[in-house]
Amino acid sequence: MKRRLILLIPAVFLASTLQSNLALADTKSPPPNTSVDLREIYKLALEKYKNDFKTYEDKRREINRNFKDAIDEALSDAKSAAFGVKSQFQKRQTMSARQNAVITAIAIRDAAIEELGPPPVAPTPPAKSPKFERDKRPKPPVSTAPAQ
DSSP states (O other): OOHHHHHHHHHHHHHHHHHHHHHHHHHHOOOOHHHHHHHHHHHHHHHHHHHHHHHHHHHHHHHHEEEHHHHHHHHHHHHHTTOOOOOOHHHHHHHOOOOOHHHHHHHHHHHHHHHHHOOOOOOOOOOOOOOOOOOSSOOOOOOOOOOO
């Protein structure tokens, strides 16, 4: 009986440590493949950038379209106002009004672009792992003759 007890105690001890080691091994997860994760994150960021840039460009086109309309209207108003004008003073007034309308349109456009803010910045692609290049120079021939 003593002999069984002597064999049973180390066997129980070994079994319990083996089970705890197996349990610890199961809790460890395999290392994540970070390069795939970084590429997925980059793809999502690039897609977001493309959408943001398209929205930015659409808004900027609308601002420029409004600016062009304002300039065209100022030029046509000045042209129609100068149609029947004969005196130099009236010509200068119409030219001044045209110039003021153009300056106002430029100021409105610049303020709208300033309010729009800077364009979105493209995401940086993930860094590639460095590749070790082999020396491309030819190696000197190895002589098999014994050295003297």
